[in-house]
Amino acid sequence: MLKKEIIYRNPLVKLGYEQEDILLNGGLGAVMAHAGVGKTALLVQVALNMMIREESVLHVSLQDAVSNVDLWYREMFHNIAGSFTEPEIQEYWDKIQPYRFIMTFRVESFSVPTLEERLTDLLQQNIFKPHTVIIDGLRFDQAGREQLLLLKELAKKYAMRIWFTVHAHRHEPPADNGLPVSFLHVADLFDVIVQLEAKGDEVYIKALKGQSADAKQHSLLLDPATMLIKEGK
Amino acid sequence: MQMDDVKIRNIGISAHIDSGKTTLTERILFYTKRIHAIHDVKGKDGVGATMDSMELEKERGITIASAATYCEWNGYEINIIDTPGHVDFTIEVERSLRVLDGAILVLCAVGGVQSQSITVDLQMKRYKVPSIAFINKCDRSGANPFRVIDQLRAKLGHNALAMQIPIGLETDLEGVVDLISMKALYFDGDNGEVIRMEDIPEKLLAEAKSRREELIDAASMFSDELTEAILEGDEITPDMIYAAVRKGTLKREITPVYMGSAYKNKAVQPLLDGVNHLLPCPSEVENVALDMEKNEEPVVLENDPDKPIVALAFKLEDGKYGQLTYIRVYQGTVSKGSTIVNVRSGKKVKVGRVVRMHADQMEEVEELKSGYIGALFGIECSSGDTFVSSGINLTMTSMYVPKPVISLAISPKDNKSQMAMSKALNRFSKEDPTFKTFVDQETNETIIEGMGELHLDIYVERMRREYGADVETGNPRVAYRETITQRADFNYTHKKQTGGAGQFGRIAGYIEPITDAEFIFDNQIFGGSIPTQYIPACEKGFKQSMEKGPKLEFPITGVKVVINDGAFHAVDSSDMAFQAAARGAFREAYSRAKPVVHEPIMKVVVETPPEFQGAVMGLLNQRRGMIVGSQDEGTMCVVESQVPLSEMFGFSTVLRSSTQGKAQFTMEFAQYRLVPQSIAEKIALEVAQNKKTAA
Numbered sequence: 001m002l003k004k005e006i007i008y009r010n011p012l013v014k015l016g017y018e019q020e021d022i023l024l025n026g027g028l029g030a031v032m033a034h035a036g037v038g039k040t041a042l043l044v045q046v047a048l049n050m051m052i053r054e055e056s057v058l059h060v061s062l063q064d065a066v067s068n069v070d071l072w073y074r075e076m077f078h079n080i081a082g083s084f085t086e087p088e089i090q091e092y093w094d095k096i097q098p099y100r101f102i103m104t105f106r107v108e109s110f111s112v113p114t115l116e117e118r119l120t121d122l123l124q125q126n127i128f129k130p131h132t133v134i135i136d137g138l139r140f141d142q143a144g145r146e147q148l149l150l151l152k153e154l155a156k157k158y159a160m161r162i163w164f165t166v167h168a169h170r171h172e173p174p175a176d177n178g179l180p181v182s183f184l185h186v187a188d189l190f191d192v193i194v195q196l197e198a199k200g201d202e203v204y205i206k207a208l209k210g211q212s213a214d215a216k217q218h219s220l221l222l223d224p225a226t227m228l229i230k231e232g233k
Numbered sequence: 234m235q236m237d238d239v240k241i242r243n244i245g246i247s248a249h250i251d252s253g254k255t256t257l258t259e260r261i262l263f264y265t266k267r268i269h270a271i272h273d274v275k276g277k278d279g280v281g282a283t284m285d286s287m288e289l290e291k292e293r294g295i296t297i298a299s300a301a302t303y304c305e306w307n308g309y310e311i312n313i314i315d316t317p318g319h320v321d322f323t324i325e326v327e328r329s330l331r332v333l334d335g336a337i338l339v340l341c342a343v344g345g346v347q348s349q350s351i352t353v354d355l356q357m358k359r360y361k362v363p364s365i366a367f368i369n370k371c372d373r374s375g376a377n378p379f380r381v382i383d384q385l386r387a388k389l390g391h392n393a394l395a396m397q398i399p400i401g402l403e404t405d406l407e408g409v410v411d412l413i414s415m416k417a418l419y420f421d422g423d424n425g426e427v428i429r430m431e432d433i434p435e436k437l438l439a440e441a442k443s444r445r446e447e448l449i450d451a452a453s454m455f456s457d458e459l460t461e462a463i464l465e466g467d468e469i470t471p472d473m474i475y476a477a478v479r480k481g482t483l484k485r486e487i488t489p490v491y492m493g494s495a496y497k498n499k500a501v502q503p504l505l506d507g508v509n510h511l512l513p514c515p516s517e518v519e520n521v522a523l524d525m526e527k528n529e530e531p532v533v534l535e536n537d538p539d540k541p542i543v544a545l546a547f548k549l550e551d552g553k554y555g556q557l558t559y560i561r562v563y564q565g566t567v568s569k570g571s572t573i574v575n576v577r578s579g580k581k582v583k584v585g586r587v588v589r590m591h592a593d594q595m596e597e598v599e600e601l602k603s604g605y606i607g608a609l610f611g612i613e614c615s616s617g618d619t620f621v622s623s624g625i626n627l628t629m630t631s632m633y634v635p636k637p638v639i640s641l642a643i644s645p646k647d648n649k650s651q652m653a654m655s656k657a658l659n660r661f662s663k664e665d666p667t668f669k670t671f672v673d674q675e676t677n678e679t680i681i682e683g684m685g686e687l688h689l690d691i692y693v694e695r696m697r698r699e700y701g702a703d704v705e706t707g708n709p710r711v712a713y714r715e716t717i718t719q720r721a722d723f724n725y726t727h728k729k730q731t732g733g734a735g736q737f738g739r740i741a742g743y744i745e746p747i748t749d750a751e752f753i754f755d756n757q758i759f760g761g762s763i764p765t766q767y768i769p770a771c772e773k774g775f776k777q778s779m780e781k782g783p784k785l786e787f788p789i790t791g792v793k794v795v796i797n798d799g800a801f802h803a804v805d806s807s808d809m810a811f812q813a814a815a816r817g818a819f820r821e822a823y824s825r826a827k828p829v830v831h832e833p834i835m836k837v838v839v840e841t842p843p844e845f846q847g848a849v850m851g852l853l854n855q856r857r858g859m860i861v862g863s864q865d866e867g868t869m870c871v872v873e874s875q876v877p878l879s880e881m882f883g884f885s886t887v888l889r890s891s892t893q894g895k896a897q898f899t900m901e902f903a904q905y906r907l908v909p910q911s912i913a914e915k916i917a918l919e920v921a922q923n924k925k926t927a928a
Binding site: 059065066067069070086087094097098101102103104105106109110118121122124125126127128 | 387388748846847850851854859860861862863864865866867871873906907
């Protein structure tokens with residue numbers, strides 16, 4: 001039941017990305033928004049969706065401590081599973097938690113070779129093999145194209161897909177295609193781009209790149225109270 | 234507020250193991266002239282630090298039991314409780330925090346906010362203890378106090394404010410700049426006892442000014458007077474800043490940060506000034522007791538020495554002259570010769586000698602007024618008991634006591650040891666509520682229970698050293714639990730007619746799993762199929778069954794029993810017959826209710842240099858550990874995991890050898906979780922084996 005509830009709530013399938021995986025092996029995806037709009041919340045939902053399908057998610061955070069990231073997952077999971085009893089939630093959480101691994105780095109010490117080194121630690125000892133990686137907090141205005149190319153290579157090498165949060169600065173006017181100027185130099189490397197936009201009290205989600213051509217574009221809203229997707233008007 | 238109360242500080246010194254809190258306490262005692270020589274924790278002189286009074290503590294270089302002591306600094310009386318750093322002794326830390334008004338959180342300038350600092354901080358939050366931080370070991374290579382301040386903000390959510398900046402760091406540490414007086418402080422003399430005050434060195438002036446600005450800015454949130462002075466451009470006096478920072482500190486909205494190196498005798502005295510200026514006096518802290526006569530209604534105590542006595546015994550120690558009971562007086566005055574009542578037992582006790590402690594030396598006093606911490610001699614009580622004046626019935630809020638997760642069988646080697654062991658066990662279980670002991674009725678073994686391997690190790694060691702009890706220990710055993718996973722009905726008749734009075738009782742109903750209680754008994758019998766007088770016997774029978782599962786013999790938890798039908802016999806039914814019927818009914822239903830075994834899962838946090846991260850994760854993984862994540866902290870990285878307790882025996886040795894002794898770990902109970910099938914089978918085999926051996 002709980003599994004159905006999470007799949008039902010999968011924001012990206014609702015947005016017109018019909019494939020379950022959305023990203024293929026070696027693919028890169030981005031969720032972009034201004035600060036505080038809900039990038040992490042959205043990607044945590046994507047991760048939870050993977051976890052219940054028994055696909056492993058490596059969550060790399062460059063801004064939060066392990067305990068904070070863990071709290072994000074627990075909160076989101078509780079929000080999604082709100083109608084179930086506490087023991088049911090706990091039991092299911094215990095079941096899916098092993099499919100998640102959190103790794104945190106300081107922004108200044110994060111590099112692709114370091115990530116690969118850590119990843120090999122996990123793979124060689126058969127501790128964890130990620131299907132999807134989430135990288136939260138990478139500064140695209142500072143990260144060169146080179147770093148992104150390395151990450152794309154890494155994704156291919158280990159048969160993973162990588163999701164990023166992209167921070168769009170408020171003071172920065174978007175380019176013609178709606179993307180932040182500081183992101184343009186790497187935009188072509190991404191297979192899927194999703195944008196979150198706050199309008200008044202509501203947060204809209206828009207697919208900017210990669211959804212299936214015949215998919216009907218839904219108008220999707222993020223409920224600011226629970227940070228969950230709700231159907232638009 | 235009484236005048237003398239304003240100048241009392243009851244403080245604790247809490248921190249991660251090895252961040253140097255015992256050394257810091259030692260220096261405090263030296264500067265306040267309570268001791269006249271300094272001994273190091275693991276000193277070459279073989280004396281050991283003054284606060285580590287237990288022989289074992291001196292040997293292992295860790296503080297186990299919190300020794301209380303008092304000292305004076307610039308006219309203020311400071312009572313200090315030195316608290317243990319290892320998480321296995323957390324109950325001691327919690328107990329200390331219960332009686333404190335404020336605390337110094339000691340942090341290492343290199344290691345920063347470590348996992349146990351987080352645990353200790355949570356405990357401080359729970360008991361709402363205001364704190365100031367001291368960043369120690371600024372003389373060590375890699376020291377960076379401002380990184381630690383950032384960690385205080387990011388990891389613990391403190392509004393940490395530097396009160397000083399260091400003059401030099403690592404081997405060049407010379408002193409500190411006080412951001413309130415804007416003076417450079419140097420510490421001269423053999424032991425840093427001579428404070429030299431000079432102008433701020435030119436190269437630090439700009440940084441000092443900007444940090445002072447930050448400090449004043451944050452402090453102004455708590456003082457209109459200070460805000461006004463800033464806006465009007467008036468002179469900002471030290472008093473103004475202290476008053477504002479103090480307000481924020483008492484609300485736990487500011488954490489003032491001092492820094493230095495206790496070992497190198499740098500900047501301990503300004504920290505003491507900080508204690509005087511910024512931590513609360515007893516009247517500023519609200520203490521609540523529970524009124525036993527009014528259904529445990531909370532009563533706010535008044536810190537008034539003339540009111541009836543309310544005092545809490547927070548620590549017991551076996552001294553040369555009998556039991557020494559550490560008490561904190563919350564209200565009234567406990568004086569020599571007065572009579573007090575132990576609320577738990579109702580016994581009246583006459584107060585004999587009253588002393589103030591300085592680690593294991595003492596000073597006799599006439600009385601202890603409200604707000605003070607001291608010790609009484611010859612009082613028979615348990616730790617956590619409340620003492621009051623005759624006529625009132627208040628108890629201090631009971632402390633949260635976690636349940637033991639590990640047990641060990643112990644047996645004395647000879648008769649002499651037998652006596653000594655029972656004396657020691659009696660004392661330890663009185664001293665420490667997380668340490669429990671009982672005799673297993675089947676195997677006749679004495680079992681001790683506690684919070685971790687090290688916890689029990691220390692007590693066994695103390696038994697040998699302090700009581701001369703030579704004991705052998707068995708393998709540690711994990712406290713598994715059984716529970717059911719589905720509803721099962723029962724309808725059981727207990728019938729016995731073999732001469733003499735017969736026995737008859739029938740009980741019908743069902744058992745089902747529950748999560749929010751250990752055991753619920755629900756009587757839904759209407760119409761008297763079981764007469765009311767036998768219902769308690771039924772409940773008792775079910776409760777007895779819960780003590781041990783029928784197969785694996787672990788305690789059963791999380792069961793609701795509902796009885797809704799039954800039958801009795803006018804002559805043959807009895808309490809005993811219904812108890813037996815209940816036990817039979819439980820056995821019948823239990824196997825059909827899909828019983829499972831749960832095991833304690835520990836939160837294990839390992840701090841290691843990054844080069845050993847892979848090895849550490851491998852070790853945890855081999856132990857059925859689930860790694861929650863790894864955190865990069867620059868010079869160190871932290872691996873957080875959840876590991877079954879049964880897999881953690883001997884972990885410290887393995888960790889040491891795999892990391893060249895550079896990693897350390899903390900472990901605390903997290904939750905009970907279902908045991909995987911393969912392990913459950915192994916446990917069942919072991920239990921069967923043990924039974925065979927016992928037979």
